[in-house]
Amino acid sequence: MRRCSPTRWTTDVAKYTARPPRGDRPVLVLGISDVVVIEGEPAVPVSMHHLSAWGRWVRDVAIPDAAAQRLHELAEHFDIVWASEWGHNAHTAFREPLELPEEPWPFLPVQFDKLAHIRRYAGGLPWVWVDDPLVDLSGEPPECEDGIVVRVDPAEGILSLDVDDLLTKTRELVERRAKEDGENA
Numbered sequence: 001m002r003r004c005s006p007t008r009w010t011t012d013v014a015k016y017t018a019r020p021p022r023g024d025r026p027v028l029v030l031g032i033s034d035v036v037v038i039e040g041e042p043a044v045p046v047s048m049h050h051l052s053a054w055g056r057w058v059r060d061v062a063i064p065d066a067a068a069q070r071l072h073e074l075a076e077h078f079d080i081v082w083a084s085e086w087g088h089n090a091h092t093a094f095r096e097p098l099e100l101p102e103e104p105w106p107f108l109p110v111q112f113d114k115l116a117h118i119r120r121y122a123g124g125l126p127w128v129w130v131d132d133p134l135v136d137l138s139g140e141p142p143e144c145e146d147g148i149v150v151r152v153d154p155a156e157g158i159l160s161l162d163v164d165d166l167l168t169k170t171r172e173l174v175e176r177r178a179k180e181d182g183e184n185a
Helices: 068-073 087-098 113-123 162-183
Strands: 025-031 046-051 059-064 079-082 128-129 147-151
Touching: 025 113, 046 087, 059 068, 059 087, 068 087, 068 162, 079 087, 079 128, 113 128, 113 147, 147 162
Parallel strands: 025 079, 025 128, 128 147
Antiparallel strands: 046 059
């Protein structure tokens, strides 16, 4: 079994600093490719959307029909943060088709080596990283003491995520960390 251990933040972040998490709930970090956008052959119903951010570019993407509903379910329990190649364009481009809130979710300005960035952003809060199987980590997702790594089925994207199972695992993580903090106090 592969393990992941916390690493130091060694990469300079360009001018942008993500708005910090609220601090009262876990952080959910989302990729976009094969999570919100299905880039291969879909196994779930999808609709094509003509996206743009500020009219500077246009891209046609396939989004699972139930993706907006799934994101709303997740947003009830997590502070959501983008971490993808879409960067600062993510929320603006996907606001309408995913029925996102007007205020943009923060984004982590990172495409690769995301794990260290996610840990730094979470700052001790429990975190979940949901992304496609090809991002950063080869093989099975590692088990992490401080968070949960979830790889979605790229043909189903975010719809392959079992929300009830994720909430159970997140509660267990929170309880385990609270118990460890109590033992270390």
